[in-house]
Amino acid sequence: LKVLRFITRRLGISILIVVLAVSLMFGMIHMIPGDPTSVILGPRATPELRAELNQRMGLDQPVAVQLGRFLGNVARGDLGEDPFSRRPVAEIVFEQLPFTLMLVFTAIGAATLLGVPLGCFSAIRRGSWLDRASAVMSVAFIAIPSFVVALYALLLLSVRWRWFPAIGAGESGDIADQVHHLVLPAMALGLGWIGYIARLVRSSMLEVMEENHVRTARAFGLPENVVIGRYALRIAILPTVTILGLGIGTMLSGALFAEIVFSRPGIGKLLHEAVMTRNYPVVMGSVLVTTVFFVISTLVSDILNAILDPRLRGAGDQQ
Numbered sequence: 567l568k569v570l571r572f573i574t575r576r577l578g579i580s581i582l583i584v585v586l587a588v589s590l591m592f593g594m595i596h597m598i599p600g601d602p603t604s605v606i607l608g609p610r611a612t613p614e615l616r617a618e619l620n621q622r623m624g625l626d627q628p629v630a631v632q633l634g635r636f637l638g639n640v641a642r643g644d645l646g647e648d649p650f651s652r653r654p655v656a657e658i659v660f661e662q663l664p665f666t667l668m669l670v671f672t673a674i675g676a677a678t679l680l681g682v683p684l685g686c687f688s689a690i691r692r693g694s695w696l697d698r699a700s701a702v703m704s705v706a707f708i709a710i711p712s713f714v715v716a717l718y719a720l721l722l723l724s725v726r727w728r729w730f731p732a733i734g735a736g737e738s739g740d741i742a743d744q745v746h747h748l749v750l751p752a753m754a755l756g757l758g759w760i761g762y763i764a765r766l767v768r769s770s771m772l773e774v775m776e777e778n779h780v781r782t783a784r785a786f787g788l789p790e791n792v793v794i795g796r797y798a799l800r801i802a803i804l805p806t807v808t809i810l811g812l813g814i815g816t817m818l819s820g821a822l823f824a825e826i827v828f829s830r831p832g833i834g835k836l837l838h839e840a841v842m843t844r845n846y847p848v849v850m851g852s853v854l855v856t857t858v859f860f861v862i863s864t865l866v867s868d869i870l871n872a873i874l875d876p877r878l879r880g881a882g883d884q885q
Contacts, residue, residue: 811867
């Protein structure tokens with residue numbers, strides 16, 4: 567029952583966040599200089615054609631009315647129509663979304679598989695050469711911006727050494743080719759998170775290993791690998807679960823650089839092109855879907871934390 571109340575409360579907050587984020591972005595888009603009808607129809611379009619397109623896109627109405635209409639359409643599952651291709655925005659967005667999700671989950675998965683063991687071993691070998699080397703690498707990974715990693719990975723691993731393809735997402739249906747195209751952008755996107763996760767796991771492990779239940783387990787003579795895995799890492803991993811939820815949402819926005827540098831299809835590249843052409847319906851559809859996935863990822867991490875750590879459910883009930 568406590569879990570159900572916790573999920574209901576978090577779900578309500580998540581819906582509010584989505585509405586506020588979309589409303590804010592809607593207002594910001596209309597503050598961008600430039601006339602979208604001029605971009606769509608060209609500079610030689612007649613005033614009559616511009617007025618007709620403005621009316622069809624709803625741009626002749628006040629911003630508050632446009633926002634209310636947009637939210638009402640979203641509630642019915644309608645994200646609008648692309649004024650260029652006359653296709654539904656939802657169809658365009660969900661065509662590109664799988665490429666971005668594949669990139670994001672590959673990057674965060676690889677970062678987790680490397681960062682968690684690295685942080686765990688650093689905590690176990692505290693003060694050793696492995697701990698010091700891990701600290702140097704982690705800080706270096708965190709400090710290097712993802713777009714810099716993307717550019718150097720492209721220049722060295724693709725252009726100079728030709729180990730990986732430079733652009734594209736691979737042939738449709740060829741999983742091996744798609745994975746080959748995925749390595750460089752996933753590395754560029756997830757490299758910094760390896761160091762971040764490793765530092766977080768190390769810090770949590772050092773704190774948990776000093777707690778009474780870990781000392782008690784050792785006093786009973788349990789093997790060290792059982793003490794580390796069952797009693798220490800299980801608790802120390804909780805902050806990482808929360809960070810992974812935020813990391814997925816952050817990577818959804820960071821994927822823009824990787825998709826542009828490596829010319830990959832995806833929602834980030836779609837959003838960039840839509841902003842440049844003042845394509846309001848596609849911009850709002852892309853922002854809405856990205857915001858929803860960001861909120862879902864943080865919601866899932868909160869729920870997993872509440873399931874793994876009952877103290878969080880109790881703290882939520884007291885608020």
